[in-house]
Amino acid sequence: MSASLFIEQLLNGVQFGVMLFLISAGLTLVFGIMNLINLAHGALYMTGAFLAAAFIKITGNFFLAAVLAMALTALTGAAMEWIVLRKFYGRDHLDQVLATFGLILVFNDLVRLIWGVVPVQLRLPGPFSGSVPLMLDVQYPAFRLLILAVGLLVALGLYLVVVHTRIGMWIRAGASNRPMASALGVDVGLVFSLVFAAGAALAGLAGLMAGAISSVQVGMGEPVLILALVVTVIGGIGSIRGAFIAALMIGIVDTFGRVLLPPALGSMVIFMLMAVILAFRPKGLFPVHA
Amino acid sequence: MQAAAPQPRPLLEVKGLQKRFSGIVATNNLSLDVRAGETHALIGPNGAGKTTLIAQLQGELSPDAGEIWLNGRDITREPAHRRAHLGIARSFQITSVFPQFTVLANVALAVQAQAGHGFKFFREAWKDPALTAPAREAIERIGLSHRAETHAEDLSHGERRQLELAMALAMKPKLLLLDEPMAGMGRQDGQRMTKILQGLKQTYAILIVEHDMDAVFALADRISVLVAGAAIATGTADSIRNDPAVKAAYLGHGS
Amino acid sequence: MPDISKHAASPPAAVLAASWPILVLLAALALVPALSAAVDNPFLIRLFTRVVIFAIVAAALNFVLGFGALVSLMHAAFFGIGAYVVAIFAFHDFDGSPLWIFPGTSNLAVTIPLAVVLTGLAAALTGVVSLRTSGAYFIMITLAFNQMLFYFFVALQKYGGDDGLQILSNLDFAGLNISKRVTFFYVSLGVLAASLLFFGRLVNSRFGVILRAAAQNERRVIALGISPLRYKLAAFVISGAVTGLAGALWATGQQFVSPSDLSWVRSADFVVMAVLGGMARVWGPVLGALVIVLLEALLPGLTLYWQLPFGLIVILIVVYLQGGLADLFGKMRPAAGGGH
Ligand SMILES: Nc1ncnc2c1ncn2[C@@H]1O[C@H](COP(=O)(O)OP(=O)(O)O)[C@@H](O)[C@H]1O
Ligand SMILES: [Mg+2]
Numbered sequence: 001m002s003a004s005l006f007i008e009q010l011l012n013g014v015q016f017g018v019m020l021f022l023i024s025a026g027l028t029l030v031f032g033i034m035n036l037i038n039l040a041h042g043a044l045y046m047t048g049a050f051l052a053a054a055f056i057k058i059t060g061n062f063f064l065a066a067v068l069a070m071a072l073t074a075l076t077g078a079a080m081e082w083i084v085l086r087k088f089y090g091r092d093h094l095d096q097v098l099a100t101f102g103l104i105l106v107f108n109d110l111v112r113l114i115w116g117v118v119p120v121q122l123r124l125p126g127p128f129s130g131s132v133p134l135m136l137d138v139q140y141p142a143f144r145l146l147i148l149a150v151g152l153l154v155a156l157g158l159y160l161v162v163v164h165t166r167i168g169m170w171i172r173a174g175a176s177n178r179p180m181a182s183a184l185g186v187d188v189g190l191v192f193s194l195v196f197a198a199g200a201a202l203a204g205l206a207g208l209m210a211g212a213i214s215s216v217q218v219g220m221g222e223p224v225l226i227l228a229l230v231v232t233v234i235g236g237i238g239s240i241r242g243a244f245i246a247a248l249m250i251g252i253v254d255t256f257g258r259v260l261l262p263p264a265l266g267s268m269v270i271f272m273l274m275a276v277i278l279a280f281r282p283k284g285l286f287p288v289h290a
Numbered sequence: 291m292q293a294a295a296p297q298p299r300p301l302l303e304v305k306g307l308q309k310r311f312s313g314i315v316a317t318n319n320l321s322l323d324v325r326a327g328e329t330h331a332l333i334g335p336n337g338a339g340k341t342t343l344i345a346q347l348q349g350e351l352s353p354d355a356g357e358i359w360l361n362g363r364d365i366t367r368e369p370a371h372r373r374a375h376l377g378i379a380r381s382f383q384i385t386s387v388f389p390q391f392t393v394l395a396n397v398a399l400a401v402q403a404q405a406g407h408g409f410k411f412f413r414e415a416w417k418d419p420a421l422t423a424p425a426r427e428a429i430e431r432i433g434l435s436h437r438a439e440t441h442a443e444d445l446s447h448g449e450r451r452q453l454e455l456a457m458a459l460a461m462k463p464k465l466l467l468l469d470e471p472m473a474g475m476g477r478q479d480g481q482r483m484t485k486i487l488q489g490l491k492q493t494y495a496i497l498i499v500e501h502d503m504d505a506v507f508a509l510a511d512r513i514s515v516l517v518a519g520a521a522i523a524t525g526t527a528d529s530i531r532n533d534p535a536v537k538a539a540y541l542g543h544g545s
Numbered sequence: 546m547p548d549i550s551k552h553a554a555s556p557p558a559a560v561l562a563a564s565w566p567i568l569v570l571l572a573a574l575a576l577v578p579a580l581s582a583a584v585d586n587p588f589l590i591r592l593f594t595r596v597v598i599f600a601i602v603a604a605a606l607n608f609v610l611g612f613g614a615l616v617s618l619m620h621a622a623f624f625g626i627g628a629y630v631v632a633i634f635a636f637h638d639f640d641g642s643p644l645w646i647f648p649g650t651s652n653l654a655v656t657i658p659l660a661v662v663l664t665g666l667a668a669a670l671t672g673v674v675s676l677r678t679s680g681a682y683f684i685m686i687t688l689a690f691n692q693m694l695f696y697f698f699v700a701l702q703k704y705g706g707d708d709g710l711q712i713l714s715n716l717d718f719a720g721l722n723i724s725k726r727v728t729f730f731y732v733s734l735g736v737l738a739a740s741l742l743f744f745g746r747l748v749n750s751r752f753g754v755i756l757r758a759a760a761q762n763e764r765r766v767i768a769l770g771i772s773p774l775r776y777k778l779a780a781f782v783i784s785g786a787v788t789g790l791a792g793a794l795w796a797t798g799q800q801f802v803s804p805s806d807l808s809w810v811r812s813a814d815f816v817v818m819a820v821l822g823g824m825a826r827v828w829g830p831v832l833g834a835l836v837i838v839l840l841e842a843l844l845p846g847l848t849l850y851w852q853l854p855f856g857l858i859v860i861l862i863v864v865y866l867q868g869g870l871a872d873l874f875g876k877m878r879p880a881a882g883g884g885h
Contacts, residue, residue, distance in 0.1 A: 037681055087864065093681050094616045098820060098863045101813045105856030113850055226692045226809065229685045237681065263700035271693035275674045278686065282678045348768060374770030386768070388761045390878050399758055402751055403769035408776060410751040418751075441878065461769065 001260070004138045009255055015144050017251025018151025022206035023224060024231040024243040025158060026077075026199015032238020032288055033174040034089050034192050039100040040080065041203055041228065042221025043107035048073040048204020049211035049220065050111055053120045062125035062212075069208055070201045077200020081193060104222070112218050119217035122208070147209045154202065155244055162240050171195060227254075230274050236284030246285065249273070299362050301326045301495045302347070302465055307356035309342055309519075316342040317353065318519035324465065329487075329496040331506045334516030340499045341383050343516070344467050347497070348380040349373040360465070374403065377464030381454040381471055383499070389443035393434060393453055396442055397425040400460035428460040432486050448479035455486065466490070468498040472505060484508055515539070566874045567741065567828035570835075574734055578727045590726050594798055596838045597733045598791050601740050603818040603830030605787035608744050609780050610816065611824030612753065614760035614881040616684045618812045619671065619691035623664050623785040625807030627792025629698060630660035632710045632802040639714040654719035657793045664789020665782045667694075672781040676774060691809045698804045709803025716797055724797060733794050737831070740787055745827045747783070748880065756780050760881030821862050823869025825877040832870045 001009075027041045051072050055065030084103060088096045128146050131139040162168035170191045182188050207221065231250055235242025250270050257269035277285065300323035309317035316339040324330045332340050345351040347358060349370030358366045360376055368376070388396050398421040402408070405420070415421060429435050432452045437445060442453060451471055458466055471487070472480040484505045490496065491509065500506050506513065507527045514524040517539045523530060530536055574593060581589040602624055609615040634656045637649025650656060675686040704710045716724055723732050747753045759766045759773035766773050796802045805811075814837060822833025840858070844851035868876060 031681070035681075037684065084860065093684055094610075094816075094820070095863050097616060097618070097684060097813070098817060099860050101817070102856040102859030102863070105852040105859065109850045109853035109856070113853070222809070223692070226688060230689050233682060233685045233689070263702070264697055267696035267700050268693045271689050274686070274689055275671075278678060278682075279674055282682065350764070350768070369772070370767045371770050371772040374768060380768050382765075382768075386762060386765045388758050388765065390761055390881070391758065395754070399754060399766075400769050402754070403766075403771045408751055408755050408771060409779070411753075412746050412750055414746075414749045415751045415754045416749065421751075457769065 007134070007138050008140060009259055010252065011140060011144065011148065013252035013255035014248060015148045015151070015251070016255055017248035018148060018155065019206050019210060020224075020227055020231050020251055021155055021244050021247035022151060022202045023228040024235070024247055025202050025240060026196070027203075027228050028232045028235065028238055028240065028243045029171065029195050030192070030199055031232065033171065033188070033195060036085060036089060037093055037096045037100065038085065039097060039225060040103035040107065041199070042225030043104050044073055044077050044080075044200045044203040044221070045207035045210075045224055046111060046216075046218070046221040047076050047107065048201075048207035049122075049216040050115050050120070051204065052208035052211065053122055053216050054115070056123060062123070066205070066208055070204050073204030073207075074197040074201040077203075078193060078197045080200075081196045085196075108218050117218060119215040120211075121215055122212040124212055141213075143212060147213070150205075150209070154205070158240060159244075167191070167194070227270070230270060232284075234274055234277050234284055236286040236288055238288035239284070239286040242284055242286030242288075298326070299359075300324060301328075301361060302497070303357075303359040304343075304347070305357045305359070307343070307346060307358070308354045309339075309346060309351065310354055315519050317346065317356075320356070320516075320519065320521050322514055322521055322524065324495050324497050326464075326495055327492050328511045329491050329498065329509050331510035331513045332497060332499045332516060333501070333503075333506060333513060338516040339519040340516055341469055342519075344380060344383075344469050344497070344499065348378055348467055374461060377462075378467065379458035379461040379463035379465070380467040381451075381458050381469060383469035383473060385447070385450045385454060387442045387450060387453055387457070390441065392439050392441055393429060393445070393456075394422065394425055394438045396453055397428050397456050397460045398422055400428075400457040401425050404461045425460055428456045431459060431489075432456045433482070448475045448483075451475065451479075451483065452486070455483075459490075464495060466494045466496045466498075468496060468500075470499050470501065472500060472502055480505065564745075564828065566871070567831060570828075570831060571734070571738055575731075578730055587726065590730055592838070592842055594726075594730050594733055595842075596835050597730070597737050598795050598798065599815070599818065599838055600831040600834035601733075601737050601791040601794075602788050602815050603822065603834045604737075604740055604744055604827065605784045605791070606815050607819040607822075607824055607827070607830045608747065608787075609756075609777075609784045610819050611826075611829070612748050612760065612880045613756045613777060613780050615676075615777065615781065616687075616816065617781070617784075618684055618688040618809060618816065619694070620785070620788050620815045621807050621809065621811035622691045622694040623668060623788040624792040624795065624811070624815075625694065625698060625802070625804070626664045626667055627660040627789030628796035628802040628806055629704070629710070629792075630663055630789075631656045631716070631793045631796040632712050633704055634659070635712045635714045635716060636704060636710060639712075651714040651716050652719060653716055653723070653793070653797060657718075657790065660789050660793035661786045664792070665786035667789075668782045668785025669778065672778045672785075676777050676781060688809060688812070691807065691812050695804055695807045695809065698807060705803070707804060709801060709805070712796065712800040712802075716800075724800075729798055733798070736790065736794060741828055741831070743787075748827060752776065752779070757881050817859055817862070821866065821869055823871030823877070825868065825880045826871045829869050829871035836870065 051069035055068045128143040231246045235246035254270045257266040302324040304322045307320040401424045513530045577593045606620045635651045637644045638651045671690045755776045818833035819830040823829030
């Protein structure tokens, strides 16, 4: 593998990784705090992408559309939490899996009903539609660099919020010991709604960025959801730091696996990585619960 | 083969046991023994580390340091399910049974566990007299026969504690670890349990954690007092009653 | 199967009384070919072959789900492996090329047992990793393994990749032609009946009792002197192998396999069948398979957007139908206990 190809693939891997992180952040926090498995998290990713496509059509401005789409996805997430998921906090994981599976089916058909089955192409914002030269004669798509930058910025922002703010303290308290957190006067219900909406917005952001590099279509959230689950499990349920490291790991390993290994193996390599990690650390790399 | 020691070794020997939970020392350089046929009571205030000790003896927790010997054999690193086969049976402080199974099925499983042979696929376990007969016997011994066909979740609290004891007996143990067997029982049930336990003395070595001092003095051959993870005194009921350190540390408050 | 207490002291008549609904259901299924011929609609028999094969999977899944409290989301993968084993050997038989050092074959007397063994092996390998974890981790890991095997078959370009693999040779069972629709239906129904009998024995055996006990209170099982992991693993392998058998039948009946047979959505469908039918009984999932397969066949005829009502139905089932449809024939306690 040449140096320039290596750099390009590494960038691809990191970019894929930060995108996985955006999706996993909400998933792992929701799981950590409310002990809820939400398979429908991928549906929010899809929702974000379709909403962005719709707003681009209306406003003609990619960035404005992205912000609107994220806001509306956050609302959608909050509604999902209010109407359905609330009923399942105390229930066992089997019930949660089934209910959120049902939600996926409902979301897929709603999207089909509203926007049809034909994949949609997002028009890239002008300044980012080309490629930029990097060192060593590597040309790299500008939009992918933008994704990378946005992803890293969001990760940094999340880190600052979770570690250095009062709401972050509540989140961590809720993730590691919920009864204790409520005893300390944290309104766990409110914190959770906020976390859920924020997680939905991030999933929507990831969806619209992914939609811009490939296409926007029904069912796009499901393979990504499973990767996000892998990230969550490897990182340790409830751990933002774990999710970030695991997401980068998965992004890079997956990208190189597909380039270097025969296809049948390359597509399996991240799952094997997961199996190996869990064989030694059944609670992931950064377990939150003692 | 070991040569017979002139003085028989105690059945259970605990030497310098140490267990720490992030900051708290739950077991502090604890040494203790239980002789064959002896009933040894463990008393001490809440949070003294009694349950933690029982859990380490049974194998659910592993100590940070120290040794546990059973019958002249070092079992410190044996996993819990192996210790059960070596003769250690525990009844839990918080009742732990199989709620969806009947009393008979609960105890039959204990018999089955003791017998091994878990990989039998076709014969119905609950129709096998090899399992049900010893199970009924154990149920009879603790006086629960009239409830044999009742589901464990439908039992009263006291009956569930009795069921725990029946399961422990069905394991044909050498050493019974009883963690507050009368906790949460009314006066009458407690007295009945004391009677049952009196009937079991001698047959088994018993290490019992109990707060009810009447029961402790009625049952125990020796008593150890645990405070902050350490055994501050061990001796007969009388010597413990008159031990100034114990009076100060434990009997002083409350009971 | 019926409950312990009643069962322990029950004469055969009582056992019969407790399992009459499934006997009636199996008898009704046995009449399908006649009905299909009477109304001259071959679609009926195809539809009910699907019911029967999925019912085998749902029952096999429920052995670990309902009795072991192991929520596996990878049973579609086992199903697919079983199906692909039959299809790939048939492919090589038709093609004349060897599969590595083995000749291809269309003889199901060889490939069906092979499918069972290989699926069991896959279950053992994935089980060793996933069963060391528990609860939500187990669910997510099995889902990830399902996806892994899905991508594996997608990547096998030689066997059609995404498009799937058509079986072009004539499958037979040691010379017997079982691919005629009616014969094949009865063969499948026979396998379903045998599976139900098999699991019915298993759940009340010493082995099954340990599995059910571990699902209720693992800590207690260990304290009694039993290490549950090996029993869970054995259960997982048995369940996976029977699912592989169903997959092999599926390939035989369809003459076609594709990665979509392994889709994780199908895994979730199997779980829905088990839960809807009722997890406390060995035969509960048969009811679930019947209802779900019929719904999936009928809803698309009513509306293009059939997944919407289907999804809502799934949510409503979870919210309102805790004991499953089988509870209509008398309430039962959960087989495994667990969180409900
Ligand atoms: N799993 C655990 N993690 C952390 N601390 C524990 C744990 N189990 C017990 N402790 C602590 O160890 C001490 C001893 O507890 P325990 O053995 O339950 O006391 P006792 O049974 O004598 O009331 C207590 O301070 C308790 O809070
Ligand atoms: Mg205690």
